[in-house]
Structures are given as C-alpha cells and as structure tokens.
Amino acid sequence: MKVYCILSDQRAYQSRSPAMFSAVLRRQGIHAVYVPFAVEPEDLGGALQGLRALNIAGANVTAPYKEAVIAHLDDLSEGARVIGAINTLVRDGRRLKGYNTNAIGIMDALGAAGFAVEGKTALVFGTGGAARTAAFILSWLRAGELWVAGRRLEKARAITERFGGRGLSLEMLRGIRLPAEIVVNATSASSPEESAELCALVQGLDLGACRLLLDLNYGRRRNFWREKAAAEGIAFLDGLLPLAFQARRSLHLWTGLLVPPEEFLQGLAPAGACAPGGRP
Helix, strand or coil: CEEEEEEECHHHHHCCHHHHHHHHHHHCCCCEEEEEEECCHHHHHHHHHHHHHCCCCEEEECCCCCCHHHHHCCEECHHHHHHCCCCEEEEECCEEEEECCHHHHHHHHHHHCCCCCECCEEEEECCCHHHHHHHHHHHHCCECEEEEEECCHHHHHHHHHHHCCEEEEHHHHCCCECCCCEEEECCCCCCCCCCHHHHHHHHCCECCCCCEEEECCECCCCCHHHHHHHHHCCEEECCHHHHHHHHHHHHHHHHCCCCCHHHHHHHHHHHCCCCCCECC
C-alpha cells in the first residue's frame, strides 16, 4: 500500500484533502491511503527527510509552508520556480521535486465558472505563497491590470515586481472605489474571528465593478467575503472548486492518471461543512 499525505501545521487536520483523495483513490482502485501530517516550523526539514526515509509516495504542501519547503527540495518544476511557491511533491527515489498545481487549479476553476480573466482588472489580497500563485495565473491569463494588496507594502510590491501590476498596502484601499472586476482572497482569513481588522476593511470596500469574488479558503461557518459578495450582488466562489482541480493535477503527477474533476468534487460532497481553516 502506498501512502500520500498533506503537510501543514495544525491546519492539516482541518483540510478536506484527506477525505477527498481517499474517496478518489478508493473509486479508482488504487491501493493507497492519504493522511494529514501536522509539522512544527522547526521540524520542516526533518519532515522532508522523513518523507524520503519512509518512502511516502507523494505529498501536498499547504499553508504555512508553500514557500519555506522549497529550501528542502532537490528540484523544482519550471512553473514552481517562476512562482516561488509549491503545493505538490513528487518523489523519484530519494529525490523530491516541487510542483505548483494550485495555479492551474485556479485557472481550471475560473474556466468551470465561465469567468474569462483576459482584459479584466484583478485585485489579490495577500502576500504569501497563495497570493504569489494567484498573481502568477492572473498575469498568465492576461488580466488587463493586476493589483496585489497586503499589510506590508514591500511584500505586495515584491509580488508585482515579479509578475507585473501594482502593489498596495491595505490602508491604501480605504475610502477609494476599486475598479477590480475579479477579487481574489489569498490571505488565510475569511471569518471575523480570524481577522476582525480585515473583515472591517472588506465590509467598507466599494466593489461596484466586481463580477467575481474568489476566496481560496473554505469551510468557515461565517465568511465575510461571501457576505460582501451577497450584499453587492457579486458571484462568489470558495476554495473547494480550485481544491478539486489542483488535486486532480497532483494525482496525475503521482500516478499518471487524469481523473475527471467530477470525481474530486464528489469526494468533497459527502463530508459537509468542515472545520474552519481549510486551504487548497
């Protein structure tokens, strides 16, 4: 039996990935299990050595390690190298190679939702690995203009210097009308309990031009991004659709099988609402 896993901090236990992958592996007749591993930051290097020593067949990596894990890998795919963040590990003997299937997962999810990015103004909240991924794919899909906003202006500008666009601090968004036609939340906060400050900021934004709000998180009982979209008549997507599409690509890298995305969405359906904190 092969073992696949997801690496995170305590949020590993809140991820929907184990339930989703387990359902798909079972239906595909693959003799394997998929389990969560919670890793402390100081143990990340040791955890990667553990994957090698224990012959783990493949792994996903999620917040907060999408960038930090790169220092412990043997190689990166071209896309992962450009983005500077990974979410999928493929092993070849004792060598581990990092890939980013989150970017194509976002692209596939937007396509499934019927939203064309080309020529549209995009605003990304966040400055971590998820934000880098979102900025990359929006640029790749030829967004007309790209803005990245975060608490620290220098981190937002570092992303736009790499992928184009304009970096903003969150404070710079107060009191202005935002012409963004797609807004992506790539922070880890979607409920007021996670960030009362960001919740208040989002509630006060003027998003009159927005046509789609994509929150890369999922599973919150109360989601201020969803509430904002509902209040302003904006179409809303949470992170479950991108999760299913990126997982499909991860499984393809591990097994060579390209399973229909409906299989992964079906794997998510039975579990119902999950605990707060989920990320692709």
